[in-house]
Amino acid sequence: MFGLLDKNTAILLLSNLAVLASLFGIGRYLKKRSSVDIDAETVRSFSRNMMAWMVVCVVLALALMVDTVVITVIFFWFVSFWAQREFVTLTPTKPSDHRTLFFLILVFPIAQYILVGMGAYDLYSIVIPVYGTLFIGARIAFANDPDEFLERTAKLQFGLLICVYALSHAPALLTLDMLMTWDSSDGQWVQWMGAKAGLLLYLVVIVQISDMTHFIADRTVGRHVIAPKVNEFKSWEGLMTAIVVSAIVGLLIQMFLPVTPFQLHGAAVMAIIISVMASSGSMTMCAIKKDRGIARHGGLVQSRGVLDRIASLCFAAPIYFHVTRFFLQVGGIEDIEKANERLEAVFQISWQTGFWN
Amino acid sequence: MKAVTIPVLVGIAKLFSGATLRWVGSQPDTCQRVYFANHTSHLDALILWASLPRQIRALTRPVAAKDYWVRGPIRRYISEVFNALLIDRDKIRVHNSPIDMMIKEIGDQYSLIVFPEGSRNTESEMRDFKSGIYYLSKKRPDLELVPVYLNNMNRIMPKGEFLPVPLMSCITIGQPMWLEAGESKNDFLKRARNEIIKLRDY
Numbered sequence: 001m002f003g004l005l006d007k008n009t010a011i012l013l014l015s016n017l018a019v020l021a022s023l024f025g026i027g028r029y030l031k032k033r034s035s036v037d038i039d040a041e042t043v044r045s046f047s048r049n050m051m052a053w054m055v056v057c058v059v060l061a062l063a064l065m066v067d068t069v070v071i072t073v074i075f076f077w078f079v080s081f082w083a084q085r086e087f088v089t090l091t092p093t094k095p096s097d098h099r100t101l102f103f104l105i106l107v108f109p110i111a112q113y114i115l116v117g118m119g120a121y122d123l124y125s126i127v128i129p130v131y132g133t134l135f136i137g138a139r140i141a142f143a144n145d146p147d148e149f150l151e152r153t154a155k156l157q158f159g160l161l162i163c164v165y166a167l168s169h170a171p172a173l174l175t176l177d178m179l180m181t182w183d184s185s186d187g188q189w190v191q192w193m194g195a196k197a198g199l200l201l202y203l204v205v206i207v208q209i210s211d212m213t214h215f216i217a218d219r220t221v222g223r224h225v226i227a228p229k230v231n232e233f234k235s236w237e238g239l240m241t242a243i244v245v246s247a248i249v250g251l252l253i254q255m256f257l258p259v260t261p262f263q264l265h266g267a268a269v270m271a272i273i274i275s276v277m278a279s280s281g282s283m284t285m286c287a288i289k290k291d292r293g294i295a296r297h298g299g300l301v302q303s304r305g306v307l308d309r310i311a312s313l314c315f316a317a318p319i320y321f322h323v324t325r326f327f328l329q330v331g332g333i334e335d336i337e338k339a340n341e342r343l344e345a346v347f348q349i350s351w352q353t354g355f356w357n
Numbered sequence: 358m359k360a361v362t363i364p365v366l367v368g369i370a371k372l373f374s375g376a377t378l379r380w381v382g383s384q385p386d387t388c389q390r391v392y393f394a395n396h397t398s399h400l401d402a403l404i405l406w407a408s409l410p411r412q413i414r415a416l417t418r419p420v421a422a423k424d425y426w427v428r429g430p431i432r433r434y435i436s437e438v439f440n441a442l443l444i445d446r447d448k449i450r451v452h453n454s455p456i457d458m459m460i461k462e463i464g465d466q467y468s469l470i471v472f473p474e475g476s477r478n479t480e481s482e483m484r485d486f487k488s489g490i491y492y493l494s495k496k497r498p499d500l501e502l503v504p505v506y507l508n509n510m511n512r513i514m515p516k517g518e519f520l521p522v523p524l525m526s527c528i529t530i531g532q533p534m535w536l537e538a539g540e541s542k543n544d545f546l547k548r549a550r551n552e553i554i555k556l557r558d559y
Contacts, residue, residue, distance in 0.1 A: 081523075085375060089525040095515045101522045 003065040004072070004174065006195035008257045013061050016205050017054065023212075024050040042219055049215070052309050053208050060204065064197045069174045070117055072200075076171040077113040079310060084109065084163035086307045090292050091155045096145035100136060104156055108132055109164045116168045119175035121325075128165040133157055162284075163307070166314040169321040173199040176321075178330040181261035192328070198259030202267075203274060203320050205253070207313050210246045210275035211282065217241035231286040239279050246275035261328055273323060274316045281315030282308075362438050367414075370407035374400065374513055375525035378408045381559050382532030383503055385410050389468055390501040390533070392417070393490055395483050395553055396472035397511035399425070400521060404513075405470055405505060406439050408528055418442045419470040420459065442469070456492045473549065477516050483553065486546040494536040494545075501533040502549065506556035529556045 002010060027047035031040070063072040084105060093101060108128060115124035137153050174196045181192040214234070222235030250271025254264055262270055285308055370376075394405060402419035409417055423443040426436040436443060442462055444455045463469060471493075473486035494502060509526040531552055536545055 085524050088522075089375075089509060089512075093512065095511070098512075098515055098518050098522060099520075101512075101524075102520050105522055105524075 003067040004069070004195060004197040005061075005064050006198075008259045009064075009195050009198045009201055012198075012201055012205065012253065012257050012259055013057065013064075016201075016208075017057050017061075020050050020054045020057065020208075024054065039219075046215065049211070049309070057204070060201075064200075069171065072174060073113050073117040073171045076167060077109060079306065080109055080113070080164045080167050081105070083167070083305075083307045083310055083314075084159055086305045087159040087163055088156075090289075091159065093152065093156070094145060094147070096143040097140060097152060097156070099143065100139040100156065103135065103139065104160050108135075108160060112164055112168050113171075116172045116175065119172075119177070121172075121175075124168065124172065128160055132160055132165075136160075162311070162314050166318050167310065169317040170200060170203060170313065172321055173203065173317075173324070176325060176329060179261045179324070179328045180330055181328070182263050184263075191330075192261035194259065194261065199261075199324065202250070202253065202260045202270070203316060204313070206246050206250055206271050206274045207278045207316050209249050210242045210278045211312050213245040214238045214242040214279055214282075227283070227287075230283065230290055234279075234283060234286070242279060243272055243275045246271040250274075261324075266327075270320065270323065274320055277316040277319050278312035281312040284315070285311035359438060366403075366435065366438055367407040370400070370404050373521050373523045374404040374408075374510070375523065376404055376408045376528055377525075378528045378530070379559070380530045381556070383501075383530060385413055387413055387416055387468075388501060389463065389465065389499070390417075390503050391468065391490065391493065392470045392503050392505050392530070393473050393549065393553070394470070394505035394507050396474045396477050397507065398477060398514045398516070400514050401472065401477075401507055401510050402441070402470055403435070403439060404510065404526065405507065405528060413468070416466060417468040417470060418463070420444055420455075420472075422446050422476075456489060456496065459493060460496055473546070483550060486550050488542055488546065490549060491536070491542045491545050498536055502535060503533050504531040504549065504552035504556060505529065506531070506553050506559075508557070529559050531556045 005013070024047055027043055027050060030043045031047065059075060060072070063075045088101060088105065112124055112128055115127065136157050140149060140153055140156075176196065176199065179192040180189045181194075182188075183190045215238075218233045218235050218238035221237045221241065222233065224236045225232060226234050226236055226239065247268045250267045251264060254260060254262060254267035260267060260270070289308075392405065394401060402421055406414060406417060406419050418440050419442070421436060421441045421443055423445045424447070426432050426441060426443055442459060444458070459469060471490060473490050474484045475487045478484050490502065494500060506529040507526065508529070509524060512522070513524050513526060514521040534549065534552060540548075
């Protein structure tokens with residue numbers, strides 16, 4: 001209807017924006033009302049998060065209204081670029097790493113996103129983790145500086161993997177072709193005809209819900225802090241609340257505004273996976289920041305940067321992408337069945353030959 | 358032509374440097390000033406100049422080394438666009454003093470961007486300052502000397518590299534200072550250097 005969006009995805013986007021706007025409004029109201037029981041910094045940080053998510057949603061909506069994946073891919077490339085430069089800025093590198101950095105920031109990400117735009121899954125799933133890894137090591141070695149070699153390679157590689165590789169799986173959802181969905185009236189698998197943007201929006205909305213509930217629950221019902229040295233707020237209660245709320249919201253979205261090819265229980269399971277990964281992502285980012293000794297980034301990166309906000313999305317995107325692709329892409333299910341048959345055959349042979357005795 | 362290239366060049370410089378500009382000790386003003394900063398990269402002058410507000414930028418001229426900025430048509434063009442005051446480092450004589458030239462060029466209108474360390478610095482500690490700003494403020498005591506701390510520029514484009522890597526950087530602008538009555542050259546230069554060092558902790 002509008003580019004990559006259809007009716008359901010458009011409604012989901014709009015209602016998501018409405019929820020964010022009203023939460024932002026509540027945040028503003030709480031900030032004005034001088035109450036003793038709510039920490040001003042918490043409210044401010046919450047409002048800022050809502051604002052950031054709103055900006056992301058608006059830009060994403062505009063990108064998805066164009067009838068090509070190119071704009072969305074470029075948008076995600078830009079987010080990757082910004083996140084990665086923040087990451088590298090906060091990570092000490094040596095002058096001899098300069099040329100490696102040039103490739104890491106300008107060459108690999110652009111190549112990755114071009115491949116994603118082309119839908120070349122075979123390539124974009126290995127370019128960074130395999131070729132990138134080998135390249136970084138070799139390039140640093142060629143720069144003739146063996147000092148802290150492993151630390152430097154690890155830092156650069158981790159940044160590239162999280163900020164670029166992982167995040168690029170979000171726009172890659174738009175290029176997933178031939179997805180199947182279970183038609184319960186016919187009782188068989190049929191091709192899914194919904195808008196591709198639905199998969200991406202489902203991911204973004206659930207990540208956002210999960211982050212939001214985690215944040216609120218940590219500060220209201222949180223008792224058992226998970227890792228106080230890494231983050232003094234994140235609690236098991238918060239994590240559990242985030243997972244449960246995400247699953248419920250996922251279920252409701254799929255029930256009333258089916259935007260994904262998942263069945264109802266599938267949508268709930270996906271929401272749980274996304275929520276767990278999102279929480280792991282923000283936890284990891286806290287650990288990185290603590291390691292670098294920055295609660296807030298100080299002068300170099302003003303206030304909270306892009307990296308902080310998208311860490312949860314970065315972690316959730318690849319797993320969500322792969323689970324979707326594995327179970328729902330045509331051939332995926334057949335592959336599983338074939339593998340099952342093969343396994344059974346092997347099992348039978350080994351049984352007959354007395355391997356188990 | 359310059360009406361187009363200035364915004365483009367400024368845009369590129371801002372994008373590549375990801376610079377945040379922070380006025381911690383003074384406010385943006387078009388009064389005559391000498392911004393003095395630590396020097397670690399060829400891009401320092403360009404990025405600092407590009408980050409200043411538009412009205413101030415139009416009245417501010419970076420002082421740069423002639424031998425670097427006239428080499429090749431692109432550099433020459435860039436130095437023309439940002440209205441650089443090129444100093445010939447090899448031909449500094451008594452009758453050809455760069456200070457007199459600066460004073461003549463800025464008149465009663467322009468501000469300057471200078472790097473008192475002289476040349477780019479590869480160590481983490483700043484070098485001792487050259488005496489230029491001392492003589493400059495002796496001859497023009499009315500000029501506000503504003504310390505500027507440039508953070509992370511050397512990682513965007515270190516000495517000896519020709520391709521910049523777009524990282525983030527931060528420009529901190531401190532409190533104006535003047536030459537005190539009877540202050541010796543060494544004391545003044547040391548005080549100026551300390552003003553920049555103080556900005557690191559903001």
